[in-house]
Amino acid sequence: MSATTTTGTLLRLATAGSVDDGKSTLVGRLLFDSKSVLADQLDAVERVSRDRGLEGADLALLTDGLRAEREQGITIDVAYRYFATARRSFILADCPGHVQYTRNTVTGASTADVVVLLVDARKGLLEQTRRHLAVASLLRVPHVVVAVNKIDLVGFAQDRYDELAAQIRAAAADLGVPAIHTVPVSALEGDNVVERSPRTPWYDGPSLLELLEDLPTADDVETQPFRLPVQTVIRPQSAAPAGYEDYRGYAGQVASGVVRVGDEVVVLPSGRRSTIEGIDTADGSLAEAYAPQSVTVRLSHDLDVARGDMIVAADDAPTPVQDVTGTVAWLSDRPLRPGVRVLLKHTTRVVQAVVRDVVGRLDLDTAALTPAEELALNDIGRVQLRLAAPIAAEEYVDSRRTGAFLLIDPQDGFTLAAGMVGDALAAARFPGERPVQYTI
CATH class of the missing domain: 2.40.30.10 (Translation factors)
Structure with missing residues (x-):
């Protein structure tokens, strides 16, 4: 099994981005231009588009139904879609963009080979962009692709793209993102999504889909x-x-x-x-x-x-441990404080645990670990746990499967946090230095 062979392989990807960055349109464009949309689905989209007075099909409508369901109060953590090209099959985890759904991005990216993160070419990097980059780094997602969207609304300007690409690379390095790729796209008009666009002659890289078809997956087993x-x-x-x-x-x-x-x-x-x-x-x-x-x-x-x-x-064989230091993405409305008793789920093992200390919280503006007495909803921080029984845990940077854990409320079974064993925030504690880059 080769790590570099992509023909016929499965790629798990998650999409993320801030509100109104055009993520729904990009997902729709990927599905439509790769001919992964059924005829009746397209007919329905065209009919609704006409009813709204639009001349063409609004491809964002392929995912708008999920947004309507959220507005009705129906909980949908992540929407999964399946499509394929002649070269590769894809499982796409479509994560919501609003800040209060950051926990959903953690869910979608936890098993992803690549995260496709959208950035509006007019707005540039936002706090939510940095938050998603931090999540991708902490989860050790092998690849992050940043689609600089709405490039048509800045006149296909190379200088604007180059400026944003440099900012993206700097932010990714600060947050310890393993491998970063950038692509200028117009999801609305299809530029560089599936086919390379003649309107960006200064860009000599692959289209988004070509890049996704070529990215290697996990190492040889x-x-x-x-x-x-x-x-x-x-x-x-x-x-x-x-x-x-x-x-x-x-x-x-x-x-x-x-x-x-x-x-x-x-x-x-x-x-x-x-x-x-x-x-x-x-x-x-x-x-x-x-x-x-x-x-x-x-x-x-x-x-x-x-x-x-x-x-x-x-x-x-790893050495079983009862004291665990880890990085957690806190997913609960209830704050995490020292002394809280939880259940820790590691692979198929569930043990009782107590939070001994909240070491600090990740500051997304400075990429530094700052002192904190508690973690609130969507905070990312470092904690120390004491377990009632040993687990065969390994560093998350070495194994995404045996280095991951969940914290669960022992009373109602609610998932409180997604955790990574070890000091996943090590790079963030030294914001003046650039972490070592690696490629899987």
């Missing part, structure tokens, strides 16, 4: 350590077929890496060792399995393994 969070233990519930009376399998989705029959593994947090005796699926047995396959593994030893345990490669 062969280079990642094996991790399998156990979701359930499978045992015969009634009279079992001959040969399966003593069957015991541990089912879950491979979070990273590759496992083969005969590999030595460790079960965490107990630290007990064994070897892989078999790998089973609904379609039969396998000699090997890799992320993100869902499988059931059998071990050669009769160990006490339960939901929430993690089966990992014996030669690269």
